[in-house]
Amino acid sequence: IEDNLLKQISAVLKIPVEAFQNFDEEQAINIISNTFDNGSIGYQNNDTCTFNPIDQVLKLHEEKIALYERMLKEKDEMMMRLEKLINK
Template structure:
């Protein structure tokens, strides 16, 4: 089995890209660092272990299975090529959304949460008043 098809090296590289040490992954899995080292040299993993690892790394099992470092770097290079302005950095941010709309959405959501909190507090006061009046 070629290195590209081995699951262990893909886990190793994803772990490194996440800035995680083998010891941290081992602790999260409840195994030794040596077990993680052996796992990262493995061609295959049991599905339940792969699922655990993927959750810890914050990706899906399929993302690990299909991980291709060359494709990642091609995406990064394409992004950098498209985001540059003849080699100069742009001082204007490029948004794919309207920040004012997002701010208004957040404000509306905050308002709804406040109203729900207010209703919950009113319910508590009413319940307390009923309890005190029944005594």
């Protein structure tokens, strides 16, 4: 690849020109095959995931309900204070 074109590609992809010039296909294949397993990204094997996503969703839902209940309680308290001020 011509230097001018290589510099343009490097700028667009934000990859140093040296990365293209020193590219080793065998090493790249080795890195990819040791990084990805069965189409998964970021996991070396299926045992890596240590939490149940449904449990996490339920936990967030419970936290949301607790927050809503606290907000309702604060609203009721505020309404009582306002009623007291109005009645004075």
